């Protein structure tokens with residue numbers, strides 16, 4: 001069952017009932033100011049850092065699920081309703097929510113009145129616009145009352161939800177005309193405030209929650225709205241909020257717009273006040289001046305659309321498969337940009353408080369967005385690298401506001417360093433910017449202790465080499481990509497963190513090894529070798545290659561289980577992911593990365609491993625992470641065995657590493673299998689089963705419940721997941737086969753044999769490549785001939801033109 005449809009032309013998903021199986025959200029903002037907005041106008045916004053600069057409050061883990069947002073109430077006679085249905089939940093005559101690229105339009109209709117809320121963050125501005133359009137579609141005049149609503153957060157979102165003894169006394173606001181200013185803590189150490197404005201005189205306002213709602217009322221029955229009488233309250237402590245009341249008369253057919261702006265400004269320290277306790281409102285007024293008239297709002301909205309036209313024109317696929325088209329051209333790249341902006345901070349599953357930017361997560365995200373915004377990818381790489389230690393280890397996370405490594409979590413996740421090589425290589429292949437390797441980059445966030453980025457990459461590589469275990473395989477540390485494989489943790493107390501705790505009585509930490517990291521080393525290491533060679537550092541390149549060869553051998557010797565690759569060795573030297581185990585006999589990760597690294601391709605082990613994935617891990621909803629699921633908690637394995645069978649890392653369908661198998665299938669030339677696996681988890685292909693899938697059908701979720709779970713096929717944790725980058729990477733580079741390489745753009749598709757062909761227009765290093773792929777003999781793989789602007793070329797790497805022109809490329813498979 002569906003709850004809406006794709007409007008590909010408008011690049012929107014159109015939801016036609018507010019009763020989606022879960023709040024289906026969208027993201028506002030592309031630069032510094034961000035928000036999430038649900039299909040019923042719930043959500044919140046923040047400036048740069050969801051934890052430290054939260055602008056509006058959100059009430060987590062609440063009932064109903066999605067509580068708090070930018071609500072508009074309409075009182076038409078005795079009927080009070082919201083265009084997004086919630087929170088009053090008056091039945092609407094019609095409803096739609098259009099989630100587009102950086103904007104959302106929620107439209108409700110009731111008793112002949114249409115109310116439409118357009119929400120977006122304009123480019124270059126730290127504010128959300130909520131343009132409310134009211135139209136009288138009835139044949140009688142209407143007098144209605146429009147009331148806006150947001151609740152302010154006291155900036156630090158963690159403290160805001162916990163420290164009530166202080167916070168109930170600190171809230172402060174000012175009101176001037178139609179602008180409500182939120183200035184809590186501005187009197188002391190903050191130099192920033194927020195404001196909520198509307199471009200029309202107001203008939204009343206409230207800033208104190210209890211006055212607005214009435215004692216013991218909720219968002220669904222604010223007394224000021226239902227009585228039509230605002231309190232004109234000035235909050236002092238408790239819960240500061242902002243509501244404007246606007247009385248509107250509309251003759252039949254008349255339409256009026258009201259432009260609400262919710263903004264954030266910073267004020268130079270010396271100019272904070274214009275009089276004792278009176279804040280300097282000039283920066284807010286300057287911002288509002290640019291966003292007052294309908295023309296200004298329309299212009300800002302157009303600029304946002306242009307921004308997205310430009311981003312999405314970097315890779316355009318023309319295919320008869322409309323589901324594939326909407327994934328590749330619209331929603332997958334869009335999700336990649338959202339993960340670039342948010343990392344793992346803000347969604348219906350990430351509170352914006354728990355995690356900052358992940359070292360491995362952000363490095364992998366690069367794979368998905370580097371072609372859209374290479375300059376920002378460059379900056380991101382250097383930010384990430386600055387949180388690396390001299391020995392190559394790294395902070396597992398850092399805060400976006402401070403760009404400092406997070407000490408609570410620290411380091412010791414031994415896959416982290418390799419992702420930096422992967423991300424940097426992807427960036428250089430995209431841009432040809434080898435110069436980034438010379439950038440002076442701090443260690444441990446200390447600007448006085450720098451190395452070049454190339455030195456960082458070498459440190460990454462040698463961190464693996466210098467930390468090997470008894471089988472010559474990489475030590476796992478606290479965990480590898482699988483955060484939940486905690487082989488040195490031995491936690492037996494519920495409050496201990498699986499990721500940071502290690503039991504003082506645990507065995508030697510230098511025993512547990514990861515075959516995944518070994519596979520990554522063999523797959524990613526050659527990029528460093530190639531970089532060193534291009535720099536003329538052949539001795540170093542040879543030395544690295546030797547290490548890679550040794551690792552390859554170690555995997556074939558001690559990482560092969562007969563039918564598939566072992567996953568790891570535990571702290572006692574016992575195998576994990578082996579036929580010897582009772583549960584967790586086979587894991588997905590090592591199959592994917594070892595084959596991507598080419599391990600066992602020559603002697604058939606790679607194909608055998610993929611055959612085993614097919615046999616034991618594949619389901620109709622995707623590939624589960626392991627089998628059989630752990631039935632009980634294993635002290636020596638940690639969090640992976642803590643989840644009930646079928647969820648998360650314990651045999652859930654972890655969508656993030658399904659593409660590793662898809663990529664691996666292309667390595668051995670299985671185009672049919674690769675695409676089949678792709679389409680099992682790609683959300684557009686799952687739209688028809690939205691009632692089961694539960695999450696948004698336009699973006700990937702981190703996990704789909706596996707076959708051991710009662711809710712097999714149900715997704716969770718949508719939006720902020722490495723799944724976005726990896727699926728874009730695998731479909732664009734491995735299946736459609738347009739792959740940036742050191743010297744040019746490589747074309748090497750691996751597709752279903754039934755495909756006749758497709759076209760890709762790809763922007764690459766200052767030129768556009770209009771590529772037509774033809775498959776007359778219906779093969780899965782194999783480039784027979786390539787012509788560029790009518791001339792046949794040798795091989796399948798398209799040269800770099802950098803001439804700003806469009807070049808016609810024809811590729812014939814056979």
Ligand code: GLC
Pocket residue numbers: 344358360361480481482483484649656702721722
């Ligand atoms: C989550 C984490 C990621 C980790 C994965 C598997 O997606 O963000 O870092 O690799 O889970 O545990």
Ligand code: GLC
Pocket residue numbers: 483484499639648649
């Ligand atoms: C990842 C995993 C999750 C784990 C968390 C710990 O998000 O998916 O299961 O609890 O990492 O940081």
